[in-house]
Amino acid sequence: MYELNLPPCEFRLKKEKDLPCIFDEIRKKYVKLTPEEWVRQHVVHFLLKQKKYPASLMGVEVGMEIQKMQRRADIVCYDSSANVRLVVECKAPEVKITQAVFEQIAQYNILLKSKYLLVTNGLEHFVCEIDAENKTYKFLDDIPEYRTN
Numbered sequence: 001m002y003e004l005n006l007p008p009c010e011f012r013l014k015k016e017k018d019l020p021c022i023f024d025e026i027r028k029k030y031v032k033l034t035p036e037e038w039v040r041q042h043v044v045h046f047l048l049k050q051k052k053y054p055a056s057l058m059g060v061e062v063g064m065e066i067q068k069m070q071r072r073a074d075i076v077c078y079d080s081s082a083n084v085r086l087v088v089e090c091k092a093p094e095v096k097i098t099q100a101v102f103e104q105i106a107q108y109n110i111l112l113k114s115k116y117l118l119v120t121n122g123l124e125h126f127v128c129e130i131d132a133e134n135k136t137y138k139f140l141d142d143i144p145e146y147r148t149n
Contacts, residue, residue, distance in 0.1 A: 002093045004122035009045040026060040035092035039122035053146040084114040091121040
């Protein structure tokens with residue numbers, strides 16, 4: 001797999017029906033190892049280990065309905081009051097982060113109302129803080145750590 005711009009992790013890998021699989025710590029199961037899943041699992045581990053997001057307040061491939069279409073957010077992190085704190089959109093390393101990717105996560109956020117949005121392909125990371133009241137956003141230099149307040 002690709003070397004990413006994220007800290008290295010120790011993963012549980014195996015083959016099922018000759019397909020490589022990786023263990024997802026949040027979903028508690030092995031999933032097919034695709035380039036996008038490789039990025040997603042690195043981000044999950046980064047959020048758990050480096051940014052201290054609790055696994056119990058994290059969802060992977062969270063389903064939602066937007067304009068009568070089923071969608072899935074790659075990673076959704078909640079605060080202790082079950083409010084969405086961070087939404088993450090992961091792309092495979094060879095996928096460029098374009099305006100369309102930002103529009104995708106912004107569309108998710110109309111429903112989720114997260115304070116922070118992160119878009120990554122494992123090589124480039126863009127995180128922004130949303131000010132819903134003033135309908136503005138600002139890009140941040142780093143992914144915010146989990147806080148209980």
